[in-house]
Amino acid sequence: MSFLTGLLRPSLPPGEHFGLLAEFTSPAELYHACEGVRDAGYTRWDAHAPFPVHGLERAMGLRASRLPWVSLLLALGGGITGMGLQGWVSTLAYPLVISGKPFFSWPAFVPVTFELAVLGGALGAVFGMFAMNQLPTLHHPLFNSQAFERASDDGFFLSIESWDPQFNPDRTADLLRRLGAKEVELIASAPRQAPALGGATE
């Protein structure tokens, strides 16, 4: 069980601060900032935009995703399972003569093999994506930032995590400002205290 709950817990940088969050005003600025952060040698960081920005993966220097391999492996696994199960049942476990055909009538097994390969590939793609994105993550330290709420509306953000070997709260913040950040915010690791219900705000 602890293994499963461990899977559900996102891997986050230890320590008091999650990292720095920088806000940019346009996708083009975000794009160029990503190039700058990439060229500065940072490795543990991410970009956030309300819509897909084409070419951003190149600007960020991301490797090709390994997700297709997960999908392919599970597709092959599904196909082998489908053909293997039918072959085993029809030749060894419960051989029956069906319309005078051989026990191992592979053409008849192809539809199920195909369907299980598709099922395996699809499940691999969906759940592999979930696993690689560490989803579901119910809370994330970036939610501590009020400004970050606009990442799904009209805000363009770049976050650098504190466990990046290059990370230094001051120098990294300077770099982000030099790259055109409108606002740079230090993000705490601990969740923000929820405001008391019905309480006075002052």
Added chain:
Amino acid sequence: MSAPHHSGGTGPRPASLHTDALHLPPGHSWHRLPTVGLTLAAVGLGGSLAFGLLGGTEARHQLWHSWLVGSLFVLGISLGALFFVLVQHATQAGWSIVVRRLAENVMGALPYLALLFVPLAVLGLGDLFHWSHPEAVQSDPLLQHKAAYLNVPFFLIRTFASFAIWSVLAVWFSRQSRLQDETGDHEITRRMRRRSAPALILFALTVTFFAFDWLMSLDPHWYSTIFGLYFFAGSVMSFFAVLALVALAAKRQGLLTLVLSDEHQHDVGKLLFAFVAFWAYMAFSQYLLIWYANLPEETSFFAKRMVGTWSIAGTVLALGHFIVPFFFLLPRTIKRNATALRLAALWLLAMHLLDLHWLVMPNLHPAGMAPGLLDALTLIGCCGVFLAAFGGALKRRALVPLRDPRLPESLTFENV
């Protein structure tokens, strides 16, 4: 796509396009395509007619069967182009604008390819189709049963109607597209979209019955309702192979170098891959049902193709038309690599040709494969006609739809 497509100079795109790169420049070697094509056509078709018609009955039978394979090979490519253009309009596709003119030029061959079927219809019917002989029908209750459909006048009417429909569609959609180059009228785009869906229905019906008529009725006792789709799947695949080859060749020849990107190549590769899989889906669906039911009137098709070297051809098709290209084309990097995609396209064209040979020739050579000079000559001749028509269309207009409203979208297209 509803998301914004590009965001202010984010990609490594050229800042300006020179209009001279969008037309075939004067003196470019592709201006000679019509001459080369016509020469090949004269040599190939003339030679095959000389050998076939002067060589006795056997050579004449061979001539028309080979001629049929060659004609269907180039016809399939052009029909695939028509299908592609219609689907791009029906789906309002943005990415494909930069390759659509190349496809329009390929489908522009359709009226000329009708000429290839004139000798077949005038001289070849008797040698190709058992059912076209009244005395054969008289002694065969099954053929009598089918005579209301399978008779020469109705067959010729259907063939004529198919070519008329294809030619009208090809000419109309090409002409509208070219008209837009001049006027830039967005209404033309809407008009083509509105007409594309009914055109696709006509396309589906004509291609199905054309395949029934010219391929399936070679063996008039046999029938398979999926056969039209089988021919369609292989044909569209062969078109995407040609589109990939033409686009890559154009870039190599210094045409459209700023327009066609790896992204467009990738998408053509994806469609090629998709139709490799779709052909296999159709081929296996046909095989599975016939194998499972095991009814003599249906199994005769495969029984015929399990004799001698035909069974080797069938195995080569299963491996070379599906298994090998499927796994070869699967990785993203292969589809984005010009050399690898060119190799796959050439290979698949060869496989499609073998597929047509495998469909037609067991009727003539039941004992085993017997490829010969007439096969080569007719193929060269038919490809020559196709090349001449394609080259002629290429010269007459810009290489991309210059004022299509979605051209900017296509130019900046990227696979996410």
